[in-house]
Amino acid sequence: MFSNKDEKQAIMNNANTTNQIAKGTYLEGNVESYGNMRIEGKVKGNITSKSKVILDASSHVEGNIMAQNAEISGEVNGKIEVSEVLALKASANVKGEIVTNKLIVESGATFNGGCKMGVSIKDIKIGGANASEGIKQGAKAS
Numbered sequence: 001m002f003s004n005k006d007e008k009q010a011i012m013n014n015a016n017t018t019n020q021i022a023k024g025t026y027l028e029g030n031v032e033s034y035g036n037m038r039i040e041g042k043v044k045g046n047i048t049s050k051s052k053v054i055l056d057a058s059s060h061v062e063g064n065i066m067a068q069n070a071e072i073s074g075e076v077n078g079k080i081e082v083s084e085v086l087a088l089k090a091s092a093n094v095k096g097e098i099v100t101n102k103l104i105v106e107s108g109a110t111f112n113g114g115c116k117m118g119v120s121i122k123d124i125k126i127g128g129a130n131a132s133e134g135i136k137q138g139a140k141a142s
Contacts, residue, residue, distance in 0.1 A: 017033075017034075017035035017036065018035060018036040018037070018038055019031075019033050019035060019036070019037045019038070020037075020038045020039075020040070021037075021038070021039045021040060021041045021043060022040055022041055023040040023041055023056070023058050024041060025040075025041035025042070026041060026042045026043075026044075027041065027042070027043045027044070027045070028043075028044045028045060029044075029045045030045045030046045030047075030048070030063075031043065031045065031046070031047045031048070032047075032048045032049070032126045032127065033048070033049045033050070033051070033126070034049070034050045034051065034126060035049070035050075035051050036049065036051045036052045036053070036054070037049050037051075037052070037053045037054070037067075038054045038056065039053070039054070039055050039056065039059045039061065039074070040056040040058050040059055041058070041059065041060075042059070042060045042061075042062075043059075043060075043061045043062070043063065044061075044062045044063060045062075045063045046063045046064045046065070046066070046078075047061060047063065047064070047065045047066070047067070048065075048066045048067070048124060048125070048126060049066075049067040049068070049124070050067075050068060050124050050126060051067070051068055051069070052067060052068060052069040052070065052071070053065055053067040053069075053070045053071075054070070054071045054073075055070075055071070055072045055073055055074040055076065055092075056073055056074055057073040057074055057089075057091045058074060059073070059074030059075065060074060060075045061074070061075070061076045061077070061078065062077045062078060063077075063078045064078045064079045064080070064081070064096075065078065065079070065080045065081070065082075066080075066081045066082075066121075066124055067081075067082055067083075067124070068082070068083050068084055068124065069082060069083075069084050069085050069086070070082045070085075070086050070087070071087045071089065072086070072087065072088050072089060072092040072094060073089040073090075073091045073092055074091070074092065074093070075092075075093040075094075076092075076093070076094045076095070076096065077095045077096060078095075078096045079096050079097045079098075079099070080094065080096065080097070080098045080099070080100070081099045081100070081121055082098075082099070082100040082101070082121070083100075083101060083120075083121040083124065084100075084101055084102065085100070085101065085102045085103075085104065086098065086100040086102070086103050086104070087103075087104040087106075088103070088104065088105045088106060088109040088111060089106050089109060090106040090107060090108035090109055091108065091109075092106075092109040092110065092111070093109075093110045094109075094110065094111045094112070094113065095112050095113060096113045097113050097114045097115070097116075098111070098113065098114070098115040098116070099115075099116045099119055099121065100115075100116075100117055100119075101117065101118060101119065101120075101121075102117070103115065103117055
């Protein structure tokens, strides 16, 4: 889909952008981005970002999240894979597996599921079939 040169250019152009799914919005389908994502609405599908994913307290995600960094204040039903730092804020409600390098959990956050920390996650893939493969292959500890 992209050559290495095209992909690097897209990353450089979009790394500082922020995509937003506003409160009151319902999206069904997978969302992929090289830039940051802020979600205040509801998403039914997988979310993949090479940057940071922020879920507002009003957000609800039913699907997997894969990102470099993430800050969760809303509700997630699915697997969360973060290559650097995952922060669960006080209003967070997570049901599913977490795989991350570092985890911050504020008092009041709810988490029900398995957790693997200090695990190296493979490269986050954007575009087509590679994105779903990245989530499946994401973190395999030895």
